[in-house]
Amino acid sequence: MLPSPPPPTPEQRASYRAALAQGVDRFLCAPRTTCPWCDAGRLRHRLHTTDLLQRKPGRFTLDQCLGCGHIFQNPRLNEDGLDFYYRDFYDGYWEERAGETWASLRRAYEERAAFAARHVRPKTWLDVGTGHGHFCAAAADRFPGTVFDGLDRGNGVELAARRGWIDRAHRGLFADLAPTLADAYDMVSMQHYLEHTIDPQRELRAAARVVRPGGHLFIEVPDPECRFGRALGRWWMPWFQPQHLHLMPLANLRRHLEGLGFTVVAQQRCNFNGPVNLLYSTYLRLHNAAPAPDAPWFPTAPSRLRRNARKAVFLGALPLLVAMKAADHLAGLLPSGARVTDAYRLLARRELAGPE
Template identity: 85%
Template sequence: MRHSSPPPSPEQRASYRDALARGVDRFLHPPRTTCPWCDSGRLRQRLRTTDLLQRKPGTFTLDQCLDCGHVFQNPQLNEDGLDFYYRDFYDGYWEERAGETWASLRKAYEQRAAFAAPHVRPKTWLDVGTGHGHFCAAAADRFPGTVFDGLDRGECVELAARRGWIERAHRGLFPDLAPELADAYDVVSMQHYLEHTVQPLRELQAAAQVVRPGGHLFIEVPDPECRFSRILGRWWMPWFQPQHLHLMPMANLRRRLKDLGFTVVAQERCYFNGPVNLLYSAFLRMHNAAPAPDAPWFPAAPTQLQKTARQAMFLGALPLILTAKAADRLTGLLPSGARVTDAYRLLARREALDPA
C-alpha cells in the first residue's frame, strides 16, 4: 500500500495550482433533499470526511435514507468534480500504483469468477468498468471458451485490448453505449463499479438492455451494512470519498433487479480483498497523521525533514499495523451473519421474454 511515485513536474503542480485557485465548492452539485433511490425525504447525515487517500482538498458528506437505507454522497460531485478527483488516480500521476494495486487482486478476481462459474457457461462477457482488464485476464483461465470485452470511460480500456486481455474495447458511458449493445452478452459484470456511478439506476437499466434473455448480470459492491462501517467511522476504507457516490444495501439492489426482470440465483456477503478492514483503517490513520507525501496537488514538495518524519512514523506504527492484520485474520473466521465482510455480490438471471 506504500507505493513510491516520481516527483511531479512543475507543469503538473502548476495545473493543480490553477484548478484549486478557484476553490473546491464549485465541484459540487446543490444538495439533494430526497433519496435518489426511493425518493423519500427522510434523510440523515451518516458521515462527514475528507479525501483520506489522495488527500486532495475538499470535505464530503454521506447521507442515509431512513426509509430504504441507501447511502449517498450529498452534495454530489458534478462533472468538473469527478474529473478533478479522478484525475491522476487511475491514470496519469498515480497510474503505475493503480496498476500495481489491480494486479495484486488476482486472487479476488479468481474468487469472483468461481462464484459465477456454477451458474454460467457464457460465450460472451462484458466487464463494465474494466479498468486495465485485470479481471478478464484472470477469469479467462476459468472460462477458456469465453470472449471477454471491456467497457470504461478512460483510455485504460484501450490498453487492455492492446494487451490482449479483452477482445474488444468499448470506451464511453455505459448508458450511452447500451442501445448499440442490446442483447449482445451472455454475462455482464459490474465489479466495484456501481458505487462510482452518478445514476446507478440508469446503469442497471442499461444492464437490462445489454444482457440477453437467459443471460446473467454479476454485481459486486461495498456493503454499507458492514459493522465496521460504524465501528471505524470515516476510517472505513470502502467509504472511499469522494469517489464512492452511492452505497446500496443488498435488499435494495435485489428489489430493483426484480423490477427490471432479473431473478437472483446466487448471493453472498464477501470481502473485496480478504479481511483487511482494520489493516486498511490503520494505514489511513497513519497516512493522514504523517506529513503528506509528494504529489502535484500539494503546493510544494515535502522537505527532507518531512520525508524523514513520515518514514519514522510508519516505522513506529509497524506494531499497530501487525496487530491490525492479526485482528483481521480473526474476524475473517466469523460467520457471514456477523456482518464483518465489507462487500457483497449477486448473480441475477435475466428472464426470457414472454413470446406472447
C-alpha cells in the first residue's frame, strides 16, 4: 500500500465538490463508430471499468477494432475530462507520491537504456513525456556523452532541468512544438507516452519531423496482446483507465512507422517494471474493496474506523500479495511466445525526410 499524502485542505475539497456538482458525463466526447487507427467500422466492446486507482467518479469503455485490433477508449475523454482525471495525479495533491513511484523505476529505466545502447550512441536525445526526468537521469550513466533534453506539458519538466537531469526543458505539446524542433535530435524517446495521447498517429508524425535522417525513435508502450489483459479483465493495471486512450498492437505500430519512413531495427516484448501483473491486479482489487483513502475528490474525510479497516484489509492480505509476487516471478520465466509480458519496445531508424 502506497504512503498516504497529507489530508486535503478545505479549499481542495470544495474545488472538487464544485466540479463534480456538474456531473461527469460532460467529460466525454461523442462515441466513435469507426476505429481511430484504421478507420474501419467494425468495433466491439472490450472492457467496461471505472477509475480503479484514484477512484474518481466515472465509467469508461474500451472498444476494439475487429479489423486491425486497435483498442481505444470510446467515448474518449474530452479536454475538460483529461484535465479533471489528470488533476492531482502527477502534480498537485499526488505529486510526491508520483515522484516516489517514478524514482522506484530506476531498474526499468536502465533496462530501456541498455536496449537502446546495443544499437545507438546518440549525441542528442529528446525524451517526450519525460515527467520529472527520471529516465534521463538514469540513462546518463550509460550514455555519458549524450545531451538529454525533456519535453512535457507539466511543470515536472522544468523541475528536471533545475535538478540537472536534463539539459533543456521544452514545455508544451509535442505536436505543437515539433515544427520548431525539426531535425534537431539524433534520438527521440516516447516511453509509456503514446497511449496517453489523443491522436498517437499525429505524435508519430511529429517524431518523424524531429528525428534527424539517420537518427532513431525509441518507443515503449503497454502490450494489448498480453494474455493477462484478458485473464484479469478490468483489474489488469495497464488498462489504466481513464488515462490510457489508445493501446496499439505491435504490428500496427510497426506498419505505421514504416509508412513514415522508419525502419524498425530492434523490438522486444518486455515488462514495464518487471513481472508484476498478478501483484498489481491484486493490489487494485484490495484498493477498491477496502474503504477509500482520503483524497480531495471524496466529499468527506474517512472516519478513524474506516482508516483502520483499510489498514486491516492490506495487513490481512500480505500473504496473498507475497504469493502473487511469487506467481509473477514464475510467469516471468516463461518464453516470450507465452505473451505474458505487459509491454513492448522498439527502436526505429529514420530513413526518409519526415512528412510536411
